[in-house]
Amino acid sequence: MTTIANNLQQVLGRIAHACAAAGRDPASVSLLAVSKTFGAEAVLQAAAAGQRAFGENYIQEGVEKIAAVGGGFVPALQWHCIGPIQSNKTRLVAEHFDWAHTVDRLKTAERLAAQRPDHLPPLQVCIQVNMDGGPTKSGVAPADTLELVRAVAKLPRLRVRGLMSIPDHAPDFETQLALHQGAKRLFDQIAALGEPGLEHFDTLSMGMTADLEAAIQAGSTLVRVGTGIFGGRTYPAA
Template structure:
């Protein structure tokens, strides 16, 4: 894909997010865009980061002239595979992207991920949380983590069961070296929007229960990473604060 194609696709996704926020009565900067770079060539990822910087700069200039609303935050980068994160991150370090790890993580790969990722969105077991906490102890700042919840119950999806998610969240929140920032899910694989939306509502209700419960370490756990290229509008309508987009920006893998 040419750089201009990436820029046009990114601008179109930014506009989708903006319009979805408006339709939901939310501020235009209420949702952060995460670019899922799995299996994407380095050149395309670099082009997306550079295009985002240009688009945001243009937005800031326009906002200054029009006294418009806030400009959205820079895109995040999300990687599903440890080997791709380790390969890409050093070559994009000059752009200083914020990497989130969004795939299954084995305990023996924690050290490699912590070299680059600012957030791990896929904590689905206390053992992984404990491992991350032990390794994050030497970091200059706490590691941001999200609890991944399988809201649909589909066996093909990763994540803790909703019935066990609150206990896991409180376990994570109590660990030194970690900062619980919210919850992540992959929506149900269903053509029925009501089914998908019900899962998103369940995740939002879980988030609200944890944040309002007042347990130590839960005050910052208001994030909801949910929604992808096909359904970001639905996810935003149901409270997403991060949407994970890949093909809508990069095209098919």
């Protein structure tokens, strides 16, 4: 078994254990393998071990990797854009990715909708929420989230699936849990409305390698794990 395959099994074990502690079905939490800065070979190793959903932060890198990895997997690999989406990169996201987790402005959503090819399924969208209010962080304010969700839900070729949150790092479980619980409350409030266009509002994307247990306890349905699967990253010099 490769290191990546072994790491993947360990992460799945952590998810199962966290679900048991929270009284949840492990099938209610999906794993997104964050493959940024790792090459196509690492993705192929994870895919060979059964992983099908991959997250990319850097759009151009992700597009190149999608092409390098190719198709032929059953079920097909699923590609999630989980990094910032600049205006000049919306077409790449619309044409190559299956999901976009970081929509926090209507303008971005409008460009994605206009540029999504008709022959592809709707782009699955999560609205990124800045739950802890950091002034330099991306994400719509919690108070403005419902308005944005409603506006995006009206756009063609997009499907609003839920919320995404990246809270500030917290060193202990209880603090992590409190941060994630705020996102869960907001998610539940919107989901309970049952409004047109929100029939598929079922995804709460939160939790990473360091805090997935707290995220699952709070109610995450999708955890984004990179280091725990692929190992430490080496970033190119600026």
